[in-house]
Amino acid sequence: MLAQKIKALITEKGPIPFSAYMELCLFDSEYGYYTKLTDIGKRGDFITAPECGPYFAKAIAGFLENKLAQLENPVILELGGGTGQFAQDLLSFLQTKVQYFILEKSPSLRKIQKDKLTGHDVTWLEEVNFANVEGVVLANEFFDALPVERFTEEGQQCFVTFQDNQLVETGTGQYFEKCLLFKEVLRPILQAFKRGFALVVDYGDERIERSTLTAYQQHQIVSVFDSPGECDITAHVDFTDLAEAFLACGWNIDFLKAQGQFLLEQDILPESGLSAENYAIKRLIDPRLMGQLFKVMGAAKI
Numbered sequence: 344m345l346a347q348k349i350k351a352l353i354t355e356k357g358p359i360p361f362s363a364y365m366e367l368c369l370f371d372s373e374y375g376y377y378t379k380l381t382d383i384g385k386r387g388d389f390i391t392a393p394e395c396g397p398y399f400a401k402a403i404a405g406f407l408e409n410k411l412a413q414l415e416n417p418v419i420l421e422l423g424g425g426t427g428q429f430a431q432d433l434l435s436f437l438q439t440k441v442q443y444f445i446l447e448k449s450p451s452l453r454k455i456q457k458d459k460l461t462g463h464d465v466t467w468l469e470e471v472n473f474a475n476v477e478g479v480v481l482a483n484e485f486f487d488a489l490p491v492e493r494f495t496e497e498g499q500q501c502f503v504t505f506q507d508n509q510l511v512e513t514g515t516g517q518y519f520e521k522c523l524l525f526k527e528v529l530r531p532i533l534q535a536f537k538r539g540f541a542l543v544v545d546y547g548d549e550r551i552e553r554s555t556l557t558a559y560q561q562h563q564i565v566s567v568f569d570s571p572g573e574c575d576i577t578a579h580v581d582f583t584d585l586a587e588a589f590l591a592c593g594w595n596i597d598f599l600k601a602q603g604q605f606l607l608e609q610d611i612l613p614e615s616g617l618s619a620e621n622y623a624i625k626r627l628i629d630p631r632l633m634g635q636l637f638k639v640m641g642a643a644k645i
């Protein structure tokens with residue numbers, strides 16, 4: 344079990360930074376949550392926009408057509424492909440011919456994606472192995488899965504240890520999180536592009552100044568420490584930090600807006616208006632559901 348493995352590591356090496364704990368929870372080679380994940384959506388622990396029906400992918404395809412037209416032999420690089428649903432729908436809507444790549448760390452999801460995308464011209468990567476290309480980078484709920492550091496209100500870094508056989512963290516009072524990995528993760532990806540656009544969709548805000556760390560199991564919020572490896576762990580994206588990482592890699596930020604607004608601008612609403620059958624669209628755009636919580640950031644290197 345992962346809890347035992349982590350306690351053995353702490354016994355040997357001492358308390359570990361929260362980010363190291365989160366990395367093990369999500370990607371331990373034997374017990375990591377994503378290492379063995381096989382489903383997202385109603386039957387899984389959480390649902391994402393592409394799993395709510397084809398509407399999200401259709402709207403994104405509409406937005407991308409115009410961008411792809413400005414590029415030569417464009418590639419699309421999707422970061423974190425999930426079940427492959429986004430890629431499948433996007434490829435069915437796109438008119439422009441593209442070479443499609445998926446950067447995916449989870450072996451179980453890679454297999455699910457390969458099964459779902461049989462017959463499509465898709466290449467899987469564990470790291471970016473091309474250079475000097477033109478194209479688009481897409482990331483839906485990728486950055487919220489990157490390990491974060493936890494700090495106390497006074498700015499002291501938190502470590503994970505165990506007490507009475509229970510995993511706990513150091514510090515008391517209010518905590519906040521910060522992802523310190525944006526630049527490290529983005530640099531090898533963005534520098535492979537000579538020209539391009541990026542579209543990042545994720546829960547988050549311009550600034551995150553409170554704790555947003557959450558663990559999900561079967562659509563319920565659970566403790567981050569009770570069942571490591573059995574739940575998804577995520578933290579909202581601080582889009583100012585993410586934008587700085589893009590800028591540091593020589594990309595510009597075009598816009599940051601609420602998902603609802605972005606999708607409405609792409610004409611996601613059916614001509615006849617929203618009816619009860621369009622609950623999936625309502626879920627994507629309604630400010631009380633995903634419409635405001637999720638943001639869309641556009642970036643470019645042109």
Ligand SMILES: C[S@@+](CC[C@H](N)C(=O)[O-])C[C@H]1O[C@@H](n2cnc3c(N)ncnc32)[C@H](O)[C@@H]1O
Pocket residue numbers: 377383391392393394422423424425426429446447448449452482483484485488489
């Ligand atoms: C929350 S899921 C979102 C999946 C999909 N984009 C969707 O919207 O349904 C996060 C995805 O990112 C992948 N992932 C997380 N960290 C990664 C990393 N460092 N490199 C590559 N893939 C990663 C996960 O395995 C998973 O496919």
